[in-house]
Amino acid sequence: MADDLVFMMGEFEALVPGDRRYAENHLWLQEDGDFLKVGLTSYAVRLLQDVYFLDWSVDPHSNVLAGQEIGEIESSKAVSSLFAPVDGQVLEFNDVALEDPSAINTAGYGDGWLYRFRTDAVLLDPQEYLAVLDSGWEDTQRIIKGQLN
């Protein structure tokens, strides 16, 4: 198993665990039986902060395309659409997180997973995801600052 990595968001240490793979839109995907569990990375959760509401606009077992809008998230800092990480099939949603999304904040790499997923797409390893974070950090800060004005 690869080592856990850390990306520094200013002072904040965004953990990138070595035991799973990633998608560029800040989702982690971890094998869970025959399928994958998907959740938001620590980086994404740090940007969202407290998550208040989660809603899905597709039914379980829907085939989805990379970048397809599949839901919405409301947090103390943002309202955002949620998009499919890669081509695949959304199997079922985590009812616990749907009912009380605070698990995304308290256990984003554990009980706060979002949905089960099946895909044949190639995913990023932790090192590659870290490179994505590195190259995007300046942009992300600019976007956030732009929205604050």
Added chain:
Amino acid sequence: MAAKSLTVVVSQSPSKNPAKRHLEEELVAALMLDETVDVAVVPHLYNLDASHSGTMFLQSMRGHLVVLSWMYPRAAHWLLDRVGVKGHLGETLLEDLDEDEDVEIPEPQGIGGVELPDRNVYCLDLGVDSDPGVFLEEISRIVGELTVETVELMDWISGSPEPEQLERYLDPLSVLTGQGGVEPVKRRWYPVIDYERCTNCMECIDFCLFGVYGVDTFDRILVEQQDNCKKGCPACSRVCPENAIVFPQHKEPAVAGALGDVGALKIDLSRLFGNTSGLDTAVSERDVELMRDGREAVGASVGMPKRQSDRDSTERDDLDDVFDGLDAMNL
């Protein structure tokens, strides 16, 4: 002391947003001490199905109702009408500050509701203000408006509630809101028809290929099979020529029940810049849902609207006058 003539129902947001929860709690606390009204709390109205105790509680109410929910007023009103919580549309003076005042809203020309009991249902959108005082003031105004009428008195306790009476009120509340694992609500997705605007043109039943729509015994269009609807798909709303189909949870205000530009197909700005018409959007939304069901996409070959060709784009001609003349003869 007179019995209370008004029940105020607070419908909770499905979101855990503390600002929303806070507003709901402040309102309930203030209303419980208000001697002129009864108060009850139910989960988010849209998610209640016909068999939920919250729905049955609402159906059992006979007097005037004020319903505070996180929805546009007409979405809440017609949603309640659909589950049998009927009444005349109570006029509210609350205004959504975000709405453009310059937009002219045509008078509704719809077929209206049926079998409306002699009471008013006032729906207030909790999203219009974060100050509970705004809502409390409006409720007081409604109480004042109603006291000039003769109303059927409700057989609830009257006068100042004693602490144990308050407790009795609190008890059913916890049941209704599903706290403590009682009757959880599932997220739902289905259209709500605003009969004040619906002209019974049947474009929606022609367009939807999932068996959501039907007609009632009066041959009026009806959302017959709510749960046949495809989650996230608002296509029928876009083809409705009267903006009468509402999806209260949709993120585009025009689809969620905001009043505004009516009569034309509704277009999200982002789609406008992508040069896609509301009808194109509806066709592709429907195709996505058909293919998810393992069915063939039909594109624009089925159920295309017949009544929403852009009426203003062509000059009137003699033929138009002839047709209008025929209509006037009531043949």
